Amino acid sequence: MGWSCRKDKMVLRSCWKSRHKNSSGPAPCWTRPRLAALLWLCVTQFVCGSGAEGETNNVIQKDAEFDVTYNDTVTSENQTIYAFNHTVSRNKTEGVRVFVDVLSQGFESPILFVVRQKQAVVSFQVPLILRGLYQRKYPYSHVGRTLCQPPTRAASETQYFFVDVSTLSSLGTNYQLRVSRVESFTLQTDKKFSFTASPSQPQYFKYVFPDGVDTVIVKVNSEMTFPCSVMSIQDIQCPVYDLDNNVAFIGMYQTMTKKGAITVQRKDFPSNSFYVVVVVKTEDEACGGPLRFYPLRPDELIDAGNRSKFIDVIVTPAINSEVYVMGMLFCLGIFLSFYLLTLLMTCLENNSEAITDSATSTDNNYGYVGMNKHGQIFLLAYHCHFAQSLDSVGRSRQESLSSVEEDDYDTLDDITSDKNIVRTKKFLCVSDLSRKDKRILSKKYQIYFWNIATIAVFYALPVVQLVITYQTVVNVTGNQDICFYNFLCAHPLGALSAFNNILSNLGYVLLGLLFLLIVLKRDIVHNRALVRNDLNALECGIPKHFGLYYAMGTALMMEGLLSACYHVCPNYTNFQFDTSFMYMIAGLCMLKLYQKRHPDINASAYTAYACLAGVIFFSVLGVVFGKGNTVFWIIFSVIHILSTMLLSTQLYYMGRWRLDAGILRRIVYVIYTDCIRQCSGPMYIDRMVLLVMGNIVNWSLAAYGLIERPNDFASYLLAIAICNLLLYFAFYIIMKLRSGERIQCLALVCILFTAVVWGFALYFFFQGLSTWQKTPAESREHNRDCILLSFFDDHDIWHFLSSIAMFGSFLVLLTMDDDLDTVQRDKILAF
Structure with a gap:
């Protein structure tokens, strides 16, 4: 029936008076839903205050029913109120959805729909105008909204809600209204539920934690890549933020294309329940989709087309505390077993040395022949001193080097001209390149360790501070697009979102520490041999300098720490944390290989770390500016090629050349004399083969980078370092075998074991469970479930295997020349 504003005032006045006169309770009219509707109308719509005294505005109230479609017309002269009531049970939750269709095409004066509930008010206009990038406007004439469900303490109660329909248009606008119950409003554990959503028809459902379950994973899947959508987890409260422009206001949320997953903990939701909200975005740019055209006019409305998306949602229990304990014990067990194996081998070695020392021996010019306790005669050891001249024993040595620096004076017995003669011989031996005092060189190489320790701290x-800030921002804002996890296997612990990815880096730290202990043992044994003037230690084998080994072990430990920091919140802005010490490790390994045969002319720590700092600098520039930047790639490729050529010259001439103003004149002279005047081959064939292959590889990598311009510049730079390391290692092994040297059993086992482990490690590395080179939604398409103990994923296994492989690689460098420990240095070729 129709109501005027004057009559509304009279009804309200009479009810108010009767309410005060009746002290025992409120008047009957005061509790009617009709009176509440009139009160809302007069207060919020300002009908009584804005109109003239004789002006009337018709208000029509209807008792409405569920699942009935109402076809009506609304103008500025009338307003319709639909009154609904339904029974709410404490033990059963039902959703209520309101569907609205506007049949007219006029967008100038939309229809306003206001839904008033017990504890919330939801309002929206139809056509619904949603904005995209650059404020582009998309109108939707069909709108569907779910009403939030206020909790009830009673076993059962009747609740009322009203749908007010109004407009400012003087012309009649036709619309359809339908209110329906959502029977399957509560999600069930391990039961898939399917539905359809669109930008104007978002969906959300309720989930209640069952008894005994403290953590669940909400998984959302779709066969459709686009349209882009957002999944949100929100607390049970009104209103529910379920539109593209407000879904990020509260709770946790993430964009998705085909996959989405969020781990939810009971402790974050006091009501032991939450809403799963799915919103389809108006545009696809956030998910890496094509950029829509820019409107010609600022107020132009763009047809959004059909953006409906069919989605499946399933809630599964996450792992319990027992799985966490098993995962941690498994991780510790793997790496502590290496400590146990090392301890066992050390005990066997010490036992063997004890037997040797207790056996009676006869000294002769060729070795020691001993007899053990069973009377068996055996050859204990050969020493190289039989080939040494007595003059070498009396070589003068400095007693104190506390104030001596290598650069203060030349420590060779001969002057600089003799260096040029020695180092340009056709066949060089280690003795030619290990003429400096070993204690000064040891001090020089110890600087590698102290420098990298200082670098590590700073x-x-x-x-650490930055990644803590990242994790805090994720926890506070709920934005799951900041970090690129494997969300299907990201197990939280405390404030950490993916504890398993952090725990799996423990191997780098433990195995790096174990390598330091192994090196320390060798260092102590070698120093004891020097103290007792053991000629094997003084004059035989590859010169023992352990500073680079200490630096390598420290770099491996720091790689574990920084990789763990990176995996606190992996993204493109902090990826260099994960790769910086990988460059360090590759560079230190190459330096160690070169130092073995060239201890006198190896780079100093300051030069080496300065070069590595330049590499890291370019890594940061490549991540920030390298994507699609032609100028950057040209500059980097030129620097890469020039650096390769300069290093090749340095290696070929053993450092006996100068980079000055006359370098071009000397190059032209060499080309003229060696290539034009007389065609002569290179003097150092082996070195030339290595350097030619190295230049081919590096020039090819530079050309690939310039042509393809890979998005992951840090990995591309790491690939350059690894390729050069593998090339030089292969050259070293080949030349070692060509020189008649052999690889002992321990080193051979380490090589084979390391090669196999590297193969498996790279397989898991290339599984690619996430990638910050794409959008967060596209990255989640690669997410997969855990494959080991329901706790570790493929990338965790990569961490396990790569740490073991790096440790094995270090052992190869440490033991590969043990066969030369009794060979005179003037019999060991330098290559």
């Missing part, structure tokens, strides 16, 4: 502290 590098790691800001990194």
